[in-house]
Amino acid sequence: MNKTLMKSSWLAVVLVAAAPAFAAENSDVERGRYLATAGDCVACHTAPGGKSMAGGLPLASPLGAIYSTNITPSKTHGIGSYTLQQFTDALRHGKRADGANLYPAMPYTAYAKTTDEDIAAMYTYFMQGVQPVDEAPAKQTALPFPFNIRASLGVWNAMFLDATPYKTDASQTPEWNRGAYLAQGLAHCTTCHTPRTSLMAEDLKRNLSGGDVGGWYAPNITSHAVSGIGDWTQDELVAYMSGKPVPGKGPAAGPMAEAVDHSLKHLSPDDLKAIAVYIKTVPAVDDGSLKQPADSFGKQTDALDTLRGVDLPKDYNAMTGAQIYDAYCAACHQAQGQGTEGGGLPGLFHNTSLGHANSNNLVQVLLHGIERHGADTVMPGFADELSDKQITALGNYLLTNYGNPAAKVTEPQVAQLRDPATAGSSSSFLMLARVGMAVGLVIVLGVIAWLLRRRKA
The missing domain is CATH 1.20.5 (Single alpha-helices involved in coiled-coils or other helix-helix interfaces)
Structure with a gap:
C-alpha cells in the first residue's frame, strides 16, 4: 500500500470513529440527544415514577446505595449553571461544578473516551432539549466511612482514570473503530461487564469477562467460545441489542434490559453492527466457570409424572420445584420448558439466563420479573407470592432440568436479592x-x- 493510500485510510478511520450517525443538517440538539441516548443517561437519572433526568434513583453498589443526581438544566437542583467546561469535566474527570468528586457509579471513566465535539453536542442537548426539573431528589448518597469522603476519589482517579479521548486504531476498519468508540465510551460496556478489583477499579486484565451490577451478573462478553459469546453471530448480537428475540440465547433482563430499551435499540443499524463487529474481536478470557457455553445447557423435559395424583402439601413452603413450576411457570413457558415459537416467550433450555455458574440473574427474574420500557412486559415477578424457600426450590428445579446443574440457588441468596436497594451490598x-x-x-x-x-x- 502506498503512503498516500495509507494516509487516506487512516484519515477515514479517524473521521468515522468520531462522527455521530447523523445527516449534516440535523441540529446539535438532536445530535446530542442521540449521543445522550447512546450513553443511557435517562436510565440512571430517572427514578421510578419520577420526572425524566431528575435523579433520585438508588443505584445498588457493594458499598451501599448511590443516588443519581438531577441532570436537567434546572439552575437550583440540576446542571443549568454548568459551563461547557464544567460539563466536560463531569463527563471526563468525574468532577462536579463545585469541584467535588463524583462517585464512579457515574461511568465517567468510560465517558472520558468521548470526543470534545460529541461532548459539546450533548451539552447543547441537555441545556436546550431537556425540560428543567426544580424538584430535589428525596435522598442524598451517604456511604459508610471512608467512602463518604469524596476527596479520597482524587487519589482513586489519579490511579485509575485515563481521561484521554478515544484514539483510533489505524490498523482496524472505520466500522470497527466506530464500534470501539461507542462500546468503550458512551455505551460504557466495561462498566458492567468487567470485574472489579478490591479498589473498585475495572480489572483490565480481565476486560469484559463478567461483573456484578447491583445484584445482577453481567456475563462474560469476550470472544471466548465457552466462557464468553464466541458462539454468537454478529446478526444475533445486533438482534439482541435491538430488543428482538434471539431464540436459543435468552432475553435481556435487569440492567441489560434497561440498556436495550433506553439506549441500544434506539441506535442506528450501522452503529449496532459496528458495536457487534468490535465486541466479536474482544480478546477471549476464560473465566473457568463453565465447561460448555451458557446457551447449550438443558433439554425439553417435564416432571409431570411426579405431579399426577399428588396433593399439594398443606405447608406451601414444602412444595416441590416441579409443583411450583406447574403452578406459576408452565402456562407461559409450556409444560416442557419449550416456550413459544419464535422465542416471544422464551424456552428455558438453551437459555443463557439458566446456563451461567452465577445464578443471580435467575433469582432476580423470579423475584422481580423482566421490566421493559416501551415494550410489552411478559415476565412478572413473584416476590409478593413466593417465599424465599419456594423461590429456592423453583430455581434449583429450573437449573437441574433446563439449565446448568452445577449452579445452585440458596435461601440466603434469595433473601439478599429480594430487596433491589440492597441487592448489590456485600x-x-x-x-x-x-x-x-x-x-x-x-x-x-x-x-x-x-x-x-x-x-x-
Whole structure:
C-alpha cells in the first residue's frame, strides 16, 4: 500500500470513529440527544415514577446505595449553571461544578473516551432539549466511612482514570473503530461487564469477562467460545441489542434490559453492527466457570409424572420445584420448558439466563420479573407470592432440568436479592474494599515519603 493510500485510510478511520450517525443538517440538539441516548443517561437519572433526568434513583453498589443526581438544566437542583467546561469535566474527570468528586457509579471513566465535539453536542442537548426539573431528589448518597469522603476519589482517579479521548486504531476498519468508540465510551460496556478489583477499579486484565451490577451478573462478553459469546453471530448480537428475540440465547433482563430499551435499540443499524463487529474481536478470557457455553445447557423435559395424583402439601413452603413450576411457570413457558415459537416467550433450555455458574440473574427474574420500557412486559415477578424457600426450590428445579446443574440457588441468596436497594451490598466486599483502600493509602504515603527523601538528598 502506498503512503498516500495509507494516509487516506487512516484519515477515514479517524473521521468515522468520531462522527455521530447523523445527516449534516440535523441540529446539535438532536445530535446530542442521540449521543445522550447512546450513553443511557435517562436510565440512571430517572427514578421510578419520577420526572425524566431528575435523579433520585438508588443505584445498588457493594458499598451501599448511590443516588443519581438531577441532570436537567434546572439552575437550583440540576446542571443549568454548568459551563461547557464544567460539563466536560463531569463527563471526563468525574468532577462536579463545585469541584467535588463524583462517585464512579457515574461511568465517567468510560465517558472520558468521548470526543470534545460529541461532548459539546450533548451539552447543547441537555441545556436546550431537556425540560428543567426544580424538584430535589428525596435522598442524598451517604456511604459508610471512608467512602463518604469524596476527596479520597482524587487519589482513586489519579490511579485509575485515563481521561484521554478515544484514539483510533489505524490498523482496524472505520466500522470497527466506530464500534470501539461507542462500546468503550458512551455505551460504557466495561462498566458492567468487567470485574472489579478490591479498589473498585475495572480489572483490565480481565476486560469484559463478567461483573456484578447491583445484584445482577453481567456475563462474560469476550470472544471466548465457552466462557464468553464466541458462539454468537454478529446478526444475533445486533438482534439482541435491538430488543428482538434471539431464540436459543435468552432475553435481556435487569440492567441489560434497561440498556436495550433506553439506549441500544434506539441506535442506528450501522452503529449496532459496528458495536457487534468490535465486541466479536474482544480478546477471549476464560473465566473457568463453565465447561460448555451458557446457551447449550438443558433439554425439553417435564416432571409431570411426579405431579399426577399428588396433593399439594398443606405447608406451601414444602412444595416441590416441579409443583411450583406447574403452578406459576408452565402456562407461559409450556409444560416442557419449550416456550413459544419464535422465542416471544422464551424456552428455558438453551437459555443463557439458566446456563451461567452465577445464578443471580435467575433469582432476580423470579423475584422481580423482566421490566421493559416501551415494550410489552411478559415476565412478572413473584416476590409478593413466593417465599424465599419456594423461590429456592423453583430455581434449583429450573437449573437441574433446563439449565446448568452445577449452579445452585440458596435461601440466603434469595433473601439478599429480594430487596433491589440492597441487592448489590456485600459486607465481605465492603471489608475487602476498605482493606484495599488502606493498602492503597499506605502505598501513596510511601511514594510521597520517598519523593520527599529524594528532594532532601
